[in-house]
Amino acid sequence: MMINMNDAGSISELLNKAGKKELSDIIRYFCEKSTAAERLALSQFASEFRNKYYGTRVFFRGLIEFSSYCRNDCFYCGLRRSNLKAKRYRLSDTEIIECCTKGYNMGFRTFVLQSGEDTYFTDTRLCKIVFRIKELYPNCAVTLSIGERSYNSYKKLFDAGADRYLLRHETANEEHYMKLHPKGMSLGNRIRCLYNLKEIGFQVGTGFMVDSPYQTYETLAEDFIFLRELEPHMIGIGPFIPHKDTSLNDFYHPSSTNTLILLSLIRIMLPKTLLPATTALGTIDNSGQKKGLIAGANVIMPNLSPLKHRSDYLLYDNKLFTGWEAAECKPEIIRNIESIKLTPDFSRGDYVGLKEKNDCRLILKHLKSK
Numbered sequence: 001m002m003i004n005m006n007d008a009g010s011i012s013e014l015l016n017k018a019g020k021k022e023l024s025d026i027i028r029y030f031c032e033k034s035t036a037a038e039r040l041a042l043s044q045f046a047s048e049f050r051n052k053y054y055g056t057r058v059f060f061r062g063l064i065e066f067s068s069y070c071r072n073d074c075f076y077c078g079l080r081r082s083n084l085k086a087k088r089y090r091l092s093d094t095e096i097i098e099c100c101t102k103g104y105n106m107g108f109r110t111f112v113l114q115s116g117e118d119t120y121f122t123d124t125r126l127c128k129i130v131f132r133i134k135e136l137y138p139n140c141a142v143t144l145s146i147g148e149r150s151y152n153s154y155k156k157l158f159d160a161g162a163d164r165y166l167l168r169h170e171t172a173n174e175e176h177y178m179k180l181h182p183k184g185m186s187l188g189n190r191i192r193c194l195y196n197l198k199e200i201g202f203q204v205g206t207g208f209m210v211d212s213p214y215q216t217y218e219t220l221a222e223d224f225i226f227l228r229e230l231e232p233h234m235i236g237i238g239p240f241i242p243h244k245d246t247s248l249n250d251f252y253h254p255s256s257t258n259t260l261i262l263l264s265l266i267r268i269m270l271p272k273t274l275l276p277a278t279t280a281l282g283t284i285d286n287s288g289q290k291k292g293l294i295a296g297a298n299v300i301m302p303n304l305s306p307l308k309h310r311s312d313y314l315l316y317d318n319k320l321f322t323g324w325e326a327a328e329c330k331p332e333i334i335r336n337i338e339s340i341k342l343t344p345d346f347s348r349g350d351y352v353g354l355k356e357k358n359d360c361r362l363i364l365k366h367l368k369s370k
């Protein structure tokens with residue numbers, strides 16, 4: 001298969017038209033056979049696309065990991081319920097609001113509330129928290145990343161003011177999904193949740209781990225096809241990093257290379273997407289975030305959680321909570337972003353095509369209230 005590396009447009013066209021076989025060949029080519037010069041060209045094309053829609057801006061999101069309890073048992077994750085060694089904590093409503101206040105004063109205008117699937121946080125509790133944050137900081141976006149819930153639950157959270165939702169699909173291949181998750185969880189439900197979130201009006205983020213156990217170029221091709229169909233507003237990908245107290249602790253690919261390639265390919269395929277340079281990428285590679293931004297990412301999510309709990313939210317081993325990962329290191333992060341000629345941006349950083357949809361929603365609300 002010939003990949004024309006002469007211009008970004010032809011690669012974009014190829015990625016958008018290709019079927020599963022071609023996509024897996026393209027991904028395999030870049031991961032296994034490409035030269036350093038080709039990978040550099042790929043990241044430059046990706047940056048061109050990012051710059052076309054978002055300029056050189058890098059958006060900041062303040063991450064609040066508010067509970068490490070989880071009812072699920074995903075095989076890869078340190079927070080899975082059968083990991084009896086995991087330290088469990090949950091923040092109170094007041095502590096969550098305090099994190100937002102701290103973040104607001106530091107300039108953050110998006111708060112990402114993430115947790116395990118903690119049944120303590122009922123719709124009523126969560127809606128109260130979301131509503132309070134929006135009341136205090138109406139010009140900020142609230143993103144939730146709290147797993148699978150019912151349509152009604154998502155709707156209530158949206159109506160309480162939540163703007164965005166992150167739910168990685170993890171893999172779009174059914175068999176692969178079953179190898180990573182226990183019986184009782186299903187790809188079908190995950191996908192249903194994502195379409196529900198979209199229908200309700202959330203800006204939706206999905207994504208997957210790179211080099212996860214049993215992943216192949218074919219399953220990655222299916223991930224790409226799924227992303228093309230869903231057209232999410234955000235796509236979170238980062239390397240799989242084993243956790244010592246899970247059964248998947250033997251699978252280790254200590255390299256950021258594949259994540260960087262996939263970040264560029266995704267940026268070229270879906271150029272308007274908001275694409276974070278993730279903590280996992282920074283954990284596996286000292287300059288991971290910087291390289292991620294150079295590869296086409298445009299979001300970073302420093303941690304705003306209380307310092308005393310940061311070492312207890314361990315999805316995987318050696319998770320970073322300093323440098324790029326810590327909101328307290330903001331000046332250092334800003335310097336690093338500027339050193340690669342990008343521009344730190346503290347606005348809400350919504351998806352580029354969103355205005356219209358938001359307006360429609362407001363008009364509908366207005367009409368209904370008449």
Ligand code: SAH
Nearest residue numbers: 076077115116117147168239240241315316
């Ligand atoms: N409970 C929520 C949010 C927290 S987990 C949910 O599952 O959606 C957030 C993400 O962490 C998961 O989607 C998964 O892709 C990632 N993750 C979990 N374990 C990981 C590991 N060992 N290595 C890398 N990423 C991991």
Ligand code: SF4
Nearest residue numbers: 070072074077080116
């Ligand atoms: Fe729980 Fe999310 Fe970890 Fe799965 S990935 S065990 S849902 S925290």
